[in-house]
Structures are given as C-alpha cells and as structure tokens.
Amino acid sequence: MKFSSLTAAIAAVLACTCASAQELPSPSAATEQPLNPQLLDHTRVFGSTPLPASRQALAGAKLQAARTRQRDTAGLLKQFAGAEVQAAGGLSGLPLIHGMAGDRNRVQVDGMDLIASCPNHMNPPLSYIDPANVGHIRVFTAISPVSAGGDSIGGSIAVESRPPEFAASADDWQSGGHLGLRYHSNGHARHADASLQLANDRWHFRYEGNHNQAGNYRAARAFHDFTASGREGHEIRRDEVASSAYRSRQHGLHAAFRHGAHLWQGHYALQTIPQQNYPNQRMDMLDNRQYRWQLGYQGEAEWGSVEARLWQERVQHMMGFGKDRQYWYGADSMQSGHTGHSRACAPIGPRCAADMPMHTASRTRAARFQLNLALAEERLLRLGQEWQQYRLDDDWPPSGGMMWPGTFWNIHQGRRDRASLFAEWEGRLGRNWQALLGLRHTRIRTAAGEVRGYDIDPRPPGSYAMTAADAAAFNARNRHRRDRHLDATALLRWTPSTQLDVEAGIALKTRSPNLYERYAWSSWAMAAVMNNTHGDGNGYVGDPDLAPEKARSLALTLDWHAAPGSSAAWRLRLTPWHTRVRDYIDAMPIRTHQPGKFQVLRYANQSARLYGLDISGELPLATGTFGSFSLQGNAQWQRGKNLDSGHPLYQQMPAHARLSLQHQHQGWQSALEWQLVSAKRRVAPLRNELATGGYGLLNLRLAREFGQWRVDAGVDNLLNRLYAHPTSGIYLGQGRSMAINGLPHGIPVPGMGRSFHLALRRDW
Numbered sequence: 143m144k145f146s147s148l149t150a151a152i153a154a155v156l157a158c159t160c161a162s163a164q165e166l167p168s169p170s171a172a173t174e175q176p177l178n179p180q181l182l183d184h185t186r187v188f189g190s191t192p193l194p195a196s197r198q199a200l201a202g203a204k205l206q207a208a209r210t211r212q213r214d215t216a217g218l219l220k221q222f223a224g225a226e227v228q229a230a231g232g233l234s235g236l237p238l239i240h241g242m243a244g245d246r247n248r249v250q251v252d253g254m255d256l257i258a259s260c261p262n263h264m265n266p267p268l269s270y271i272d273p274a275n276v277g278h279i280r281v282f283t284a285i286s287p288v289s290a291g292g293d294s295i296g297g298s299i300a301v302e303s304r305p306p307e308f309a310a311s312a313d314d315w316q317s318g319g320h321l322g323l324r325y326h327s328n329g330h331a332r333h334a335d336a337s338l339q340l341a342n343d344r345w346h347f348r349y350e351g352n353h354n355q356a357g358n359y360r361a362a363r364a365f366h367d368f369t370a371s372g373r374e375g376h377e378i379r380r381d382e383v384a385s386s387a388y389r390s391r392q393h394g395l396h397a398a399f400r401h402g403a404h405l406w407q408g409h410y411a412l413q414t415i416p417q418q419n420y421p422n423q424r425m426d427m428l429d430n431r432q433y434r435w436q437l438g439y440q441g442e443a444e445w446g447s448v449e450a451r452l453w454q455e456r457v458q459h460m461m462g463f464g465k466d467r468q469y470w471y472g473a474d475s476m477q478s479g480h481t482g483h484s485r486a487c488a489p490i491g492p493r494c495a496a497d498m499p500m501h502t503a504s505r506t507r508a509a510r511f512q513l514n515l516a517l518a519e520e521r522l523l524r525l526g527q528e529w530q531q532y533r534l535d536d537d538w539p540p541s542g543g544m545m546w547p548g549t550f551w552n553i554h555q556g557r558r559d560r561a562s563l564f565a566e567w568e569g570r571l572g573r574n575w576q577a578l579l580g581l582r583h584t585r586i587r588t589a590a591g592e593v594r595g596y597d598i599d600p601r602p603p604g605s606y607a608m609t610a611a612d613a614a615a616f617n618a619r620n621r622h623r624r625d626r627h628l629d630a631t632a633l634l635r636w637t638p639s640t641q642l643d644v645e646a647g648i649a650l651k652t653r654s655p656n657l658y659e660r661y662a663w664s665s666w667a668m669a670a671v672m673n674n675t676h677g678d679g680n681g682y683v684g685d686p687d688l689a690p691e692k693a694r695s696l697a698l699t700l701d702w703h704a705a706p707g708s709s710a711a712w713r714l715r716l717t718p719w720h721t722r723v724r725d726y727i728d729a730m731p732i733r734t735h736q737p738g739k740f741q742v743l744r745y746a747n748q749s750a751r752l753y754g755l756d757i758s759g760e761l762p763l764a765t766g767t768f769g770s771f772s773l774q775g776n777a778q779w780q781r782g783k784n785l786d787s788g789h790p791l792y793q794q795m796p797a798h799a800r801l802s803l804q805h806q807h808q809g810w811q812s813a814l815e816w817q818l819v820s821a822k823r824r825v826a827p828l829r830n831e832l833a834t835g836g837y838g839l840l841n842l843r844l845a846r847e848f849g850q851w852r853v854d855a856g857v858d859n860l861l862n863r864l865y866a867h868p869t870s871g872i873y874l875g876q877g878r879s880m881a882i883n884g885l886p887h888g889i890p891v892p893g894m895g896r897s898f899h900l901a902l903r904r905d906w
Contacts, residue, residue, distance in 0.1 A: 193568060193578045194633050194647055196284035196697060196717055196756075198222045201277065207811065207845060209273035210324065210854040210901040213331060213354070215301060216268045218276065223758035223776035224283035224717070225297070226795055229677065229870040229891060231418040231427065232331075232356055232388040234269040236675075238869060239283055240719065241752050241782040241794045242296030244675055245656050246691070248286070249299045252409070254436065257532055259457045259504035261552060261658055263675040264420065264427045268301065270413055270434075272352045272392055274322055274335035277304035283756065284697035284719045285647035288564045288580030288631050289512070289524050295651045295693035295723060306346035306398035306407065307339070315342045320905045328858075328897030329386065331356035346398040355389045358382050358419075358466070361892035362864040365873075368886075370482030372468025372877045383892060384466035385419035385426055385875035403442040410435045419464045421891050422677035422871030424879040425500065426464035432457050446516040452509045459502040466876045471495040472543040482877075492603045495543030498880055500536070500552075500672065507531045521569030524580075528562040534657055538596075544605040544668065545596050552664075552673070555591030556657040560584060566631075576635040584627035586654045586690075590661040592617040595669075608666035616663040616686075623660065625690045627652035640705040649695045655688045655727060659745050665732055667882040670742045676792065677871025677891075678829050681742040681882060682729060689725040689747050696720045714759040726750035728784055728791070735828055740882050743829065750791060754780025769807025775800055781824070792826040793869045795819075796836075809848060815841040822868040832872060832890045837865035839893075854901040859894060866890035 200208065200221055208218055216235030219225040228236040228243045239247050248255070249267040256267035279301050282290055286298040309316040317340050324333040335352035364380035371378050378384045394411040415430040436453035463469050472495040474487035487494035512526040534556035540546045566580035593616055595609025633647040662673040662684035670681025697719040704712050728750070729743035758776040765771075777799035782791035798819040805812045817839040825831035843856040870891040878884030 194285045198281045200279040222281045223756040239297035247296040248294035261673045278302045285649045288582040289566045295653045309342045322903040324901040326899045329356040329359035348396040350394040358386045359894045362862045362895035365892045374483045385421045388418040390415040405440045407438040421875035425461040428462045429460040446514045450511045455506040457504045461500040462497045468878045490542040500538045502536045504534045524566040526564045530560040532558040550596045551593040557589045559587045574637045578633040580631040582629040586625040589622045625654045643701040645699040651693045654690045679740045679872045683744045692724045717756040720753040723750040749785040752782040774802045790824040796822045811845040813843040834866045850905050852903045858897045862896040865893045
C-alpha cells in the first residue's frame, strides 16, 4: 500500500467518524466537561484492577519521585516487577522483560513504534523521550492484549508524554511551564529541562526542551589493571569506566485543538546526540539526529470512541571511536616498543587507517486506527488497523588499512513493511467473572539489496579475500521474505471477594527477525563484531532464512488487595508465568567454539523455554504524629533454557528484589531502598557469557514540596559497593576495540560507585 493512498483512506474514515459523532447533541460551553487529554487507554476498568493483571502503570507522584534519579527513561522500568534494563549507553538502556530484550518487546513512545537504526541498537525507542517529559508509563509483562502487542513475543511498553492542558474559557488564555535542574556527582552528570505552554479552552501550544551531559562514571574501586586508551598521552584511571560519557539535546513542539468531544494533536520533535559512548560495545555514537512528526485524532461519542495516528521519523546516525579508544590503525601507525597506543600517520591508505566511521540512515512511516465500541452490559469491542514502512541503509565509508578503498555496505536498501488487523473483546460474563479475548493478524515483508565489502579488487593488499565470498553468496540468493503472524490472547478473571482477584491467561505471539538478524552478511571478524546488540563483544552474522519466533505464554495472577474505599491501601500480587518459544533466535559459533575469547556467531532458530515468578506488594505500616510509613517492593525469580543445546539462555536475570521503606510527613518524602541481586552462575557458554557475583545496594532519597517548588536529594550505592549488574555485558571501553581479541576477555562492566544527586524543579 502506498503512503499517499493510506493517508487518503484514514482521512476519509476520520471524516465519516467525525460527521457521525457531531450528530450527537453537544453540551453547552457553560457545562462542557474537559475532554480527557490522553489518548484512550488500552483497557477499560470494570473491577478493582484493569485487565490484564500483569498490567502495571507509573504516573503522578510515583513517576515524579522516580524520574528525578534516573538518567534515561528505560531506567524507570526498574519500578516494575518482571522488568529490568540491559545496560548500554548512559541514555539508551534496553528494556528486559521476563528474560527478553530489545525487539522481542513492543515499545511505543506516544503510540509510535520507533525502531533502533543501528547495528548496536544505540538509539532504541526509549532514548527518544526524556524522563522529564514522561507523563505515563504502562507495562504488560506476562500477558499482553493484542491491542497492545504485535510483532513481539515478550512484554509491551507504552510511554506517553504529558497530555495537553486547557483553560476554562475561550477568553482565558493561560500560560505555564516548568524549569528543572539535576546533578549527579558520579560522572558529574548535569541535566536541564524546561517547558512553556499557552492555552485557552480550545487551543494548547507547548514547547519542551532538555540538555544532558556527563563524563565517564567511576566504579567503587579499581576493576581493571591496565590504563592505556590507545591514544598517546591519554590514560584511563583503574576505577574509571571508560566510554560511558554522553551529551544530548532535545526539542519538541506540541499543538492541540479541542472541540466538543474531539481532540486533534500535532507534534514535532528533534533530538541530537553529538556524543554517547558505550563501555560494552566496540564503537561509540558520535552523532545521532532524529526528526519526527505526528498527527493524532481522538473522538468520543455515546457509541464509543475512535483514535487515529499518522507519523514519520527520520534518523541520521554515525558511529566511530571516541576519545577513550585507539583511533589510528595500520602498519604506519605502529610504534616500536610501545604497545599501549598508536600514532598519527598519513596518508590514509592501505598502511594507515583513521577511525572506522559507520553511517546509518533510516525512515519510518506509520499509521494506526482504532475503533472502541461500547456494547451493552459493560462490554467493549476494539477494532484496529496498523501499518508501518521502514527503510534502512547502513554503510561504512573507507578509512584506510583493511577498510579501503571503497564503501562497505552492511545493510543496503533494507526494507521492512508491516500491516496488522486486530479485534479485541472485553466484558463481564457474570457478577464475579470478566474476560478479554483478542485476535491479531500481521503481515511482514522484508528485503535487502546487494552488498559489497571495502575492497572488490582481488589483487592485494586489501580485504577482498575476507568479504568477497560472503558478498557473492548473499547477492546470489533471494533476499525477499514474507511472514504471516496470527496472535491470540485469552484472559479470564474471577473475583470471589472484594479483596481477591484470580486471573489466568494464555497468549500466542509471533515476532519476525529484524533487518540485522536477517541481513548482516559478513563473517569477517572485524566486520562481524560491529554487528552486536548484546554487549558481549562477539561478532554476529545474520541469516535470511530465519523463521519468525513463535511463543506460547501462560500466566496465573493472584492479587490480594484492600477493599475499594479502604483507608489502608495494601496489596500482594503473585504471578507465575511460563513461555515456550519455537524458532527462538539464538546464536551458534560459525567455527569451533573458543572458551574465554571473543568469537563470531551466526543467528539460528532454536527452541527455548522461559518460566518464573513475579512478586510485588505494598503495605502501610503506621500513621501518626510523625507521618505515615509504608513498605513497597517487588521480586523476581526466573529461568531460561535453550532446549536444543540444553544451555541457559543469554542475559537471564538471577533472583533479585527491591524493597523500599517510605515515609511522608507535612510535604516531606523520604525512602530507604534495598536492592538485592543474587549471584549469576547460569550463563550461556557458547557466547562466553560472564558469571557475576551477588550484591546488595542501599539507596537513600529525600524530597520536599512547597508551593510550586520541589527539591529532591539522595545517594545511590550509599555504601559504595563494587558490583556488576548481571546484564551489564563485557567491558570494551578502552584500547584496541576494533580487533576482535585486542582487549582482554572476562571483565564485566561494573556498576556505578557512590553517587549523590540533587534536583530542583519549579512549576508555574
């Protein structure tokens, strides 16, 4: 389907919908109630807890408290049971839900399915929205409704920015905004964010902007015994996590118009990241520019509601070697007697290489339409259509040495198109029974053009021998693939009392490989290690014949909670879950496995099983003269296994828990948080995954609100413990990172040492 025809079709549907809605009598201006400015939720609450029970949300005061201490939006997911973060750059953590990371989870930002356009996934969707701009987060961990899922086998994450606000009357133009400042001592991280808005009862205009900057952070103590960066005169401290600095800027313009029960919205955003370094990758992000716009409509009527979106995103992405890595390579850059660094050389050619630039350009166009029909007797029918068109070019310009004399085409004319239809019914089956049933059909088409290496001349010197055979085999085969998905979800809830909900669910979910999993073609070690989204230092090669992953998930939730209207808001929720995946995309060595070294692997379909238990709860302790005290926490235990090899799956979290003692009194808020992680001993041997030790961290928070001001302060890792998070990956942040085994294997990226933070915010 062409983009122009899709636009016309949606416009026609909206015109019909608006016309039918306008036939309803509209309230007078004096009695008109403000339209809920957020786009409609995916669930409709008929009981004390929305379906499904694995749905968790973060908003309001809890969101405000959480975002003052997080440097990126992905870090906010740590508040949810069953969710974690795979370490990456300081602003680009990757969501990890029930042992599934990255593309296996559906991640939406303001309803947009953004795609990481990078062979290292350095620009994931959540990196495009700052924590200060987040208004609401919704996470489905165990079972996702089909209206919130699709092209994923893990969980679903929906992040929404702050909704528009309107004044009481047309003559009452009101202005407002905020200014926020934040500082973290470890890495000297500085953050500033601001917004300005102007609105009356129909129009809303808003500007949002932010700036982030940080240097390398430090671990609690020395974790490596070498100091060379590969650059003469630049040494790395032994407790310094090299290549962890970052800098970014974001600007956004919002406009909204409200008329009766109709809301139209427009949004334009620009993000520039001139630097974001990665301690568990071989390259750094030296420039990333994202341009996106979105148009949205929401309408409400007696029969239900309708919502529609149309959006486009363009990304220009560049990688290379940051200041903590060796920059010069080749025979003319070598210095006799000096192994810690190279020297500048000239001219650029077969004997002299400067950097290794990698350029990525992508364009995404998409649309979504959803109709919510309110049926009789508290029943709701959702009907929806989605369409997405993705284009990707990933090329590496020549820089000398073996990377000479032409351009390396890593992904050339990559295409991934997706179209979906879904239907979902939710309602009561009786006084104590609720159900949700959904079905989704998706069609995905992928393709890639012909490729080439740096050198297409068989005469030496050059890299022809390393790439010619792979390129010829890739170009000779059919690279067009068509996948069809059929997803289904069924949930049943029983409410035997006002204090207990019992919910059982089953889901069939499917995900097609991304373009790098299918079309990264070169097994040459130097090129393969640049295609890595896992932070393990290995090289990865794609396979055009990969089949889509197909998952069957089961979950049971027991939710004990305070009765509606009770003054004591306690809750205990237990969710055992199980997922079996056919054609799970794992990776196998293309040559003999080499323990203790970095190696090249090829993506391959396998079978896998994942299962575990999520626990979350909150308990009021006391309320009196000294304020109110409460406990909040969550815990998770899980296992993941490759059923073909019998080995554990990669990056599976060991048992871990968070427990927070919270206090509130006369505008003061404080919290003492314990984070406990057990030792990771179950590792993926074919990837040479590292084991990590168990640890416990203590964090302290304090906040005070007075009028339009809010001040937050705190200390993370109060006891200054040296630790490595189980998903942090291998340390590759300094030295000869381009050579596959030019760095020592076996050092995990350590967590941050003690860090004080202070945040100040004023709203008006």
